[in-house]
Amino acid sequence: MQVASMHFKERAHVNLNDERLQSNLRNMQAKFVGNRRASLVELDDFEATREAGKAIRNRALENLDVWLEIFERNATARGATVLFAETPADINALVLEIAARHRVAKIIKSKSMVSEESALDHAIEAAGLTVVETDLGEYILQINNYEPPSHIIGPALHKSKEEVADLFHRTHGTPVKSGIEELCLEARGVLRQHYLTADMGISGGNFFVAETGSVVLVTNEGNASLTTTLPRVHVAISGIEKIVPTLEDVATLMRLLPRSATGQSISNYVDILTGPKGEGEFHGAEHMYFIVVDCGRTDVLASDVREALRCIRCGACMNHCPVYQNVGGHSYGWVYPGPIGSILTPMYVGLAKAQDLPAASTLCNQCGVVCPVKIPLPDLQRKLREHAFEGGLRPWYERLGLAAWSWLARRPALYAMASRIAVRLLKSMGGRAGMIHRMPLAGGWTAGRDMPAPAGRTFRELYQQREGARR
Amino acid sequence: MEFRTPMRVGLFVTCLVDLMRPSVGFAAIRLLEGGGATVFVPPSQTCCGQPAYNSGDRKDAKALAAKVVAEFEDCDFLVTPSGSCGGMIRTHYADLFADDPAMAKRAETLGAKTRELTDFLVNDLKLESVPGRFDGRVTYHDSCAGLREMGVKTQPRALLAKIPGLSLTEMAECETCCGFGGTFSVKFGEISTRLADNKCAHIAASGADAVVLGDLGCMLNIEGRLRRLGNGKTQVLHVAEVLAGERPA
Numbered sequence: 147m148q149v150a151s152m153h154f155k156e157r158a159h160v161n162l163n164d165e166r167l168q169s170n171l172r173n174m175q176a177k178f179v180g181n182r183r184a185s186l187v188e189l190d191d192f193e194a195t196r197e198a199g200k201a202i203r204n205r206a207l208e209n210l211d212v213w214l215e216i217f218e219r220n221a222t223a224r225g226a227t228v229l230f231a232e233t234p235a236d237i238n239a240l241v242l243e244i245a246a247r248h249r250v251a252k253i254i255k256s257k258s259m260v261s262e263e264s265a266l267d268h269a270i271e272a273a274g275l276t277v278v279e280t281d282l283g284e285y286i287l288q289i290n291n292y293e294p295p296s297h298i299i300g301p302a303l304h305k306s307k308e309e310v311a312d313l314f315h316r317t318h319g320t321p322v323k324s325g326i327e328e329l330c331l332e333a334r335g336v337l338r339q340h341y342l343t344a345d346m347g348i349s350g351g352n353f354f355v356a357e358t359g360s361v362v363l364v365t366n367e368g369n370a371s372l373t374t375t376l377p378r379v380h381v382a383i384s385g386i387e388k389i390v391p392t393l394e395d396v397a398t399l400m401r402l403l404p405r406s407a408t409g410q411s412i413s414n415y416v417d418i419l420t421g422p423k424g425e426g427e428f429h430g431a432e433h434m435y436f437i438v439v440d441c442g443r444t445d446v447l448a449s450d451v452r453e454a455l456r457c458i459r460c461g462a463c464m465n466h467c468p469v470y471q472n473v474g475g476h477s478y479g480w481v482y483p484g485p486i487g488s489i490l491t492p493m494y495v496g497l498a499k500a501q502d503l504p505a506a507s508t509l510c511n512q513c514g515v516v517c518p519v520k521i522p523l524p525d526l527q528r529k530l531r532e533h534a535f536e537g538g539l540r541p542w543y544e545r546l547g548l549a550a551w552s553w554l555a556r557r558p559a560l561y562a563m564a565s566r567i568a569v570r571l572l573k574s575m576g577g578r579a580g581m582i583h584r585m586p587l588a589g590g591w592t593a594g595r596d597m598p599a600p601a602g603r604t605f606r607e608l609y610q611q612r613e614g615a616r617r
Numbered sequence: 618m619e620f621r622t623p624m625r626v627g628l629f630v631t632c633l634v635d636l637m638r639p640s641v642g643f644a645a646i647r648l649l650e651g652g653g654a655t656v657f658v659p660p661s662q663t664c665c666g667q668p669a670y671n672s673g674d675r676k677d678a679k680a681l682a683a684k685v686v687a688e689f690e691d692c693d694f695l696v697t698p699s700g701s702c703g704g705m706i707r708t709h710y711a712d713l714f715a716d717d718p719a720m721a722k723r724a725e726t727l728g729a730k731t732r733e734l735t736d737f738l739v740n741d742l743k744l745e746s747v748p749g750r751f752d753g754r755v756t757y758h759d760s761c762a763g764l765r766e767m768g769v770k771t772q773p774r775a776l777l778a779k780i781p782g783l784s785l786t787e788m789a790e791c792e793t794c795c796g797f798g799g800t801f802s803v804k805f806g807e808i809s810t811r812l813a814d815n816k817c818a819h820i821a822a823s824g825a826d827a828v829v830l831g832d833l834g835c836m837l838n839i840e841g842r843l844r845r846l847g848n849g850k851t852q853v854l855h856v857a858e859v860l861a862g863e864r865p866a
Binding site: 155158159162468469472506507508509511512514531532533534535536540544545548549551552554555556558565568569572581588589590591593595596597598603604605606610 | 635658661668765799805806837840
């Protein structure tokens with residue numbers, strides 16, 4: 147997917163002023179936050195479950211190479227083929243190779259964010275094949291000229307039902323519908339025929355289970371079950387970090403994932419797929435492939451932000467992020483928005499292209515406290531700020547400002563003198579109302595806010611005076 | 618732990634209180650002394666280093682952290698009228714010295730005795746009463762670092778409840794960030810202002826006469842936005858000012 151993260155500020159500006167988007171974002175936030183909170187009361191000890199989830203993910207990441215080998219061995223033993231993709235181009239090339247081998251003309255897809263990293267749909271179409279997204283959100287985006295996703299679990303959540311109704315009316319040539327159920331039925335009607343005529347189904351993978359060589363899919367629409375079992379060929383694409391050692395581990399993580407994501411105790415569907423259709427079996431694809439994707443993940447593993455790889459893609463960090471809630475997912479300019487995206491995007495596409503993302507956070511840590519696997523997201527954002535600072539990516543005036551402040555703050559006598567002058571100056575700027583309306587070098591503040599003017603004497607001045615009088 | 622009697626409390630005033638709102642510092646002294654503590658204000662103190670730390674400038678942050686450690690390690694407690702600076706000292710200083718075990722140890726020791734003011738008044742000094750008076754309705758804004766790094770939630774509310782004539786009305790989303798975020802407020806001014814807008818709307822909807830809070834950053838941000846929006850009526854007060862009955866000059 148094309149990277150637009152360097153335009154974060156401009157995109158945020160547009161989105162902050164898009165009334166319809168703002169209203170859609172407000173609705174979405176209320177639902178996600180409220181549902182999650184309500185569902186957590188079902189767990190006896192949410193904190194202990196988070197700790198267990200974190201431990202499971204750490205155990206996998208600490209010996210990722212070993213677990214990947216075990217996964218490959220077990221998946222192969224069950225008749226699947228395990229392929230590794232190092233780059234986004236490799237993902238697309240592998241998919242097209244598999245398609246050619248099995249004489250595939252039409253491909254259906256259930257949701258895969260990893261395939262967004264490589265813009266797989268475009269590659270498939272460029273090769274002259276047909277591809278149809280079957281996740282309702284992804285389908286909406288596809289028929290809207292491949293609009294980018296704005297959320298990792300609800301890619302089209304930035305759209306209202308009226309916008310979707312209009313889009314369906316224009317695309318399908320059907321009368322405009324008004325109810326969500328009617329719209330879903332219309333999409334189902336369109337999509338059903340594709341399940342029956344597709345040669346290959348591509349899915350993502352919430353977890354790769356090492357001990358069984360399985361892929362686990364967590365969905366609500368049932369489209370993944372059809373996508374992975376009706377066509378002749380099934381290809382599951384996901385990142386190397388999605389490995390978990392055992393099915394028992396999946397059970398623990400499933401206590402966390404749907405609750406953190408949508409506030410459901412369990413998603414409507416959980417598919418565990420192991421190998422192609424065996425002899426005498428009724429369901430399943432004849433050929434099963436895994437494409438296990440690196441695309442920058444080993445670099446993250448070797449870095450000081452490796453904890454980001456624990457992510458199980460629930461979306462809770464963005465649902466609870468005050469910045470995401472207001473600027474929306476498209477502002478972030480790539481596949482993964484919100485707090486987790488502010489770590490993954492710079493790591494996968496390069497910090498120089500996305501350094502605004504880790505900076506565009508108040509470090510309020512609402513994301514950190516809701517993360518089901520306890521990723522310290524603000525700490526990781528700060529790490530990337532350090533990389534940007536040390537890599538010389540920050541503008542000279544910011545570096546100069548910080549250096550000057552720190553230099554002064556280490557020299558108490560000079561600092562005292564400078565601050566005495568500063569507070570007098572600021573007081574005079576505040577006028578009668580005691581509010582500063584414009585301030586040099588702080589236009590970002592005063593464009594939307596006044597700066598309350600100080601009292602005109604520093605605390606230390608007044609304190610010295612008082613202590614002198616006391617003696 | 619054995620303490621000298623009376624206990625010696627180092628007050629970390631914070632650079633923003635020193636510059637922008639000295640009354641908060643005096644209010645803190647009044648409350649601490651009222652609780653029987655001897656307050657020591659190291660005269661050389663300036664900044665905790667958080668602006669540098671959060672901007673990725675680890676070297677400067679470290680230099681300022683070392684200065685704070687040296688200034689306060691002799692005290693029984695470091696108390697500060699800010700969840701944000703308190704959080705910096707308690708939860709981040711040790712990380713800054715990860716490559717210097719001796720300094721890390723000193724930073725950890727200081728961190729363990731670092732307290733946000735209201736937390737200290739309630740849980741260490743076990744304050745029975747406060748001198749402040751307030752007639753009217755207030756609402757409390759939980760600052761992010763105070764709440765999520767320092768565990769400050771019930772303490773300021775318990776203390777405010779001791780003031781006759783004051784009634785507390787909770788606003789919606791009182792735990793949501795006001796949008797300050799240090800240098801974020803200037804670098805991403807438009808987003809920061811929108812977050813402040815949401816906060817101001819919740820404050821107004823609560824019908825409170827004053828919004829009370831525990832951090833200068835949030836205070837400047839919220840007051841600045843309220844005034845720009847033409848609201849000259851809702852007071853923005855630091856919890857120490859309300860509790861001590863100290864008002865800004």
